Amino acid sequence: MPMNAPAFPLEALAPIDARPDRDSFTISDLCAEFSVTPRALRFYEDEGLIGPERRGTARIYSHRDRARLAWILRGKRVGFSLAEIREMIDLYDVGDGRSTQKQFTLERCLERIELLENQKRDIDAHITELQQFVELLKSSD
């Protein structure tokens, strides 16, 4: 959230609907849908987070690319850096690896889950604190 942070950078994102109407998406399609800039998508590509096909030089995003983008953005919203997100993507991609690799992947996943649950606790604490303050404001008329 650093960067050019607006007052309220996070918005609700529906669990992503399928869009069977379309077969592929342009960069501006996805930019419009997810409220990101082309620059951001190209940056994610440079960082190895996503790899759309090309028609000539133009990027063509598949449904899978679109879903992955949604996943990336949600990862960002819950506070992961792009490096961390790529790492997680890589974990997913070694699903066919050796057993020791799989064990490693599994442990990382469990760590992440614990991390996220700690974060939920932080958020709950913040929420209750804000709610108490709201009550205080309401009562002091």
Next chain:
Amino acid sequence: MPMNAPAFPLEALAPIDARPDRDSFTISDLCAEFSVTPRALRFYEDEGLIGPERRGTARIYSHRDRARLAWILRGKRVGFSLAEIREMIDLYDVGDGRSTQKQFTLERCLERIELLENQKRDIDAHITELQQFVELLKSSD
């Protein structure tokens, strides 16, 4: 979260225990307790997030300062920028303001609460997705 992000930047932080043994804290006391650097604390001070007393030139942190620091750090962990955190601190500090001000503050608080609840939804989605992947890993022996 940016900056020199380690693999797992977030750690559980107990709801902060009172520490009635101490009467005040030095900068390195708080640094050790909260795992931050002196540079960070001085930076927060430059940004107006905290304002400890001085004994000569040295900073003396009170219990209130310590609690505020804990609050700041939790704010960071849930994804707020320092500017946003300071804004919230300012909101708390105008509890004696006029009615219109109070109304404004109240709306901002409610917005923030909604924001945090959206974030909780994102986190839940992420968790369930990771758990599904864990199950997949476990089952593919």
Next chain:
DNA sequence: ATCGAGATTGACGTTCACGTAAGGGGAAGG
């Protein structure tokens, strides 16, 4: 008196996640 540990203030450097020109290609419409 001095010595080292820990405090201070600048001031410049760094990383992340893009923003922002600057310049150019290709298709479509008038």
Next chain:
DNA sequence: CCTTCCCCTTACGTGAACGTCAATCTCGAT
């Protein structure tokens, strides 16, 4: 053919949040 529009790449700039020296200062202990 020229303009418009959308796409591309290259490259330098930027804001947030510190890191990292460097040069003091100060205070308790030897």
